[in-house]
Amino acid sequence: MNPAFSVIFLTTLIGTGQGLFIAVVFGQPYSGSGTSNYGLVATILAFAFLAAGLFASFFHLGRPERAWRAVTEWRTSWLSREVIALPIAMILVLIYALLQWIPGLVDGKGMNIIGLAGVFVMLALFFCTGMIYACVKFLQEWATPWTIINYTVLGTASGFVLATALSAALDVARLGEFKGLAIAFTLIGLITRLFSFQRNNRIKYRSSIQTAVGIKHRKITQRSMGHTGGSFNTRAFFHHCSHKLISNLRLVVIVIVFVIPVAMLILYGYLPREEILWAAFIVQYIGLLAERWLFFAQANHPQNLYYQTVG
Amino acid sequence: MSKQLALVIDLNVCVGCHACVTSCKEWNTSGSAGALPDERPYGKDPSGTFFNRVQTFEVGEFPNVETVHFPKSCLHCEDPPCVPVCPTGASYKREEDGIVLVDYDKCIGCEYCSWACPYGAREIDTRQKVMKKCTLCVDRIYDPELPESERKPACVLACPTSARLFGDVNDPDSEVSVAIREEGGYQLMPEWGTNPANHYLPRRKQRITIHEDELIRADSPLKKEGVHPHGPVEDVTLDDVTSW
Numbered sequence: 001m002n003p004a005f006s007v008i009f010l011t012t013l014i015g016t017g018q019g020l021f022i023a024v025v026f027g028q029p030y031s032g033s034g035t036s037n038y039g040l041v042a043t044i045l046a047f048a049f050l051a052a053g054l055f056a057s058f059f060h061l062g063r064p065e066r067a068w069r070a071v072t073e074w075r076t077s078w079l080s081r082e083v084i085a086l087p088i089a090m091i092l093v094l095i096y097a098l099l100q101w102i103p104g105l106v107d108g109k110g111m112n113i114i115g116l117a118g119v120f121v122m123l124a125l126f127f128c129t130g131m132i133y134a135c136v137k138f139l140q141e142w143a144t145p146w147t148i149i150n151y152t153v154l155g156t157a158s159g160f161v162l163a164t165a166l167s168a169a170l171d172v173a174r175l176g177e178f179k180g181l182a183i184a185f186t187l188i189g190l191i192t193r194l195f196s197f198q199r200n201n202r203i204k205y206r207s208s209i210q211t212a213v214g215i216k217h218r219k220i221t222q223r224s225m226g227h228t229g230g231s232f233n234t235r236a237f238f239h240h241c242s243h244k245l246i247s248n249l250r251l252v253v254i255v256i257v258f259v260i261p262v263a264m265l266i267l268y269g270y271l272p273r274e275e276i277l278w279a280a281f282i283v284q285y286i287g288l289l290a291e292r293w294l295f296f297a298q299a300n301h302p303q304n305l306y307y308q309t310v311g
Numbered sequence: 312m313s314k315q316l317a318l319v320i321d322l323n324v325c326v327g328c329h330a331c332v333t334s335c336k337e338w339n340t341s342g343s344a345g346a347l348p349d350e351r352p353y354g355k356d357p358s359g360t361f362f363n364r365v366q367t368f369e370v371g372e373f374p375n376v377e378t379v380h381f382p383k384s385c386l387h388c389e390d391p392p393c394v395p396v397c398p399t400g401a402s403y404k405r406e407e408d409g410i411v412l413v414d415y416d417k418c419i420g421c422e423y424c425s426w427a428c429p430y431g432a433r434e435i436d437t438r439q440k441v442m443k444k445c446t447l448c449v450d451r452i453y454d455p456e457l458p459e460s461e462r463k464p465a466c467v468l469a470c471p472t473s474a475r476l477f478g479d480v481n482d483p484d485s486e487v488s489v490a491i492r493e494e495g496g497y498q499l500m501p502e503w504g505t506n507p508a509n510h511y512l513p514r515r516k517q518r519i520t521i522h523e524d525e526l527i528r529a530d531s532p533l534k535k536e537g538v539h540p541h542g543p544v545e546d547v548t549l550d551d552v553t554s555w
Contacts, residue, residue, distance in 0.1 A: 060422075061421055062419065062420020062421075062422075062439075062441060063419045063440050064419070066399070066417070066419045067419055069398075069399035069417055070398035070399050070419060070421070071398075072398070072399055072400050073395075073399060076394075076395035077395060077396050077397060077398045078396070079396065079398040079421065079423050080398035080399075132423070135396070136392075136396070136427050137392075137503065138392075138429045138500075138503050139426065206502045207429065207500050207502060207503075209368075211500050211501065211502055212499060213379070213381055213499070214497045214499055214511055214513070215368070215370055215379065219370070219372055220370050221368065222366065222368050222369075223367040223368065223369050223378070224366055225364070226329075226332070226364035226365050226383075227361070227364065229356055229358045230356065231358060231359070231360075231361070231434060232360065232425070232433075232434040232435050232437075236422065236435075301426070301429075301431075302429040303428065303431025304431075306366060306383060306430070306431055307431065311367060
């Protein structure tokens with residue numbers, strides 16, 4: 001597949017926003033006296049990430065003015081379900097922010113209910129986003145539970161790293177828990193992503209040129225794809241990058257999404273400077289952009305069998 | 312079973328002339344749904360939206376090689392994977408005749424359906440920014456203004472070798488069903504369970520074996536065509552001899 005940057009930004013931005021909100025709700029029991037405005041700032045930031053992701057998604061659409069129609073087919077389409085889950089998540093985040101901004105509207109129990117509802121919708125949103133890709137059965141690199149697991153774990157890890165940086169900036173009391181969980185989620189992400197890389201290395205493709213044209217001969221060569229100029233089929237499904245670049249990028253992703261951020265989070269324990277945590281978040285986010293690019297680039301669409309040679 | 316219109320493409324007679332491609336483009340760029348755009352058609356890097364492409368494959372290795380011309384358009388799957396993924400319901404399959412269509416007024420151009428089609432049958436319209444695909448000339452096959460014989464997809468009418476048949480594959484007596492049944496018609500990528508309605512007829516080789524002595528009519532006693540010297544023997548057989 002040819003990676004679309006609008007979708008790369010959509011999935012990484014909302015992933016961070018979702019993870020950050022989960023971190024905020026998780027951090028609530030540790031809030032102590034509540035003198036810091038950490039919760040409110042982090043909630044608003046989570047909203048900003050979700051909104052930025054939503055904004056990015058519009059660039060993927062040919063007809064963004066009709067985007068509202070995408071809520072109609074929730075019975076069958078995971079994309080439609082995501083389009084419904086994202087605004088619900090954003091509304092819950094806004095309510096959660098409002099309740100923190102005007103204290104006393106609901107008691108602690110009420111906050112927890114809203115917060116947990118938000119966390120549930122965030123997890124549902126991760127599931128919808130993952131299923132958009134995992135449900136396309138002939139994109140075999142995507143059609144695996146690892147897709148959903150990686151979307152969830154990587155988004156959560158990114159959110160917790162950001163929560164760590166934020167808590168360093170605003171309220172040191174909760175830093176330890178966030179830092180520990182940020183490291184834990186990042187390491188879990190490393191394991192799950194390595195598993196998915198390994199799985200995708202060993203894929204045995206079910207489609208071949210033989211099944212594509214229905215001729216049972218060992219040697220079939222395409223001589224013409226029917227047109228000399230490009231078409232949608234050659235633009236949308238080929239990334240035109242070398243295998244070497246892809247395998248190098250995979251190493252880069254492992255280093256900057258997992259190794260460097262974890263090293264920086266640990267380093268913060270010895271050298272407590274706030275900048276280190278912000279840098280950890282930014283480096284990891286850039287790495288996640290590359291990770292998402294790889295996710296698309298590595299997917300091999302069976303239609304490519306029909307577009308091998310210009311001729 | 313409900314009606315399922317489809318094309319049956321005979322790879323045995325397709326000569327790869329692209330007449331179906333040009334007639335498809337001509338008909339579908341002129342319809343009420345709007346043009347099928349061509350970008351820079353005479354420029355350096357031409358591109359365009361087409362519903363139908365003829366591809367060419369080489370089977371085998373020289374000198375034992377065969378060229379197969381392979382027309383490819385939407386296969387109007389009986390279980391189309393592109394339909395359930397559509398978030399707006401723009402992509403749908405008609406109940407009455409099984410044609411898979413896109414409602415251009417509902418499509419948001421998210422391209423998800425093209426990801427969900429293993430055959431690469433869908434192409435985005437770069438001007439209208441909506442997904443387009445073969446309609447099986449739905450604006451032509453039911454047109455009462457046209458004479459009955461012309462109520463067929465443009466590609467079928469254009470094909471000079473009659474390599475394209477059109478009909479209801481769920482009607483066992485239709486021309487297409489008979490062709491599929493008797494000529495070994497098959498579906499593309501059956502491994503995904505999409506059950507494409509369009510079928511392809513394989514290359515077929517007809518051979519007769521002639522031995523050298525058969526070239527001369529050694530068995531004719533007259534060495535020429537004519538009436539046999541005597542008619543069939545009717546009265547005496549060996550049975551009659553032994554049964555007296």
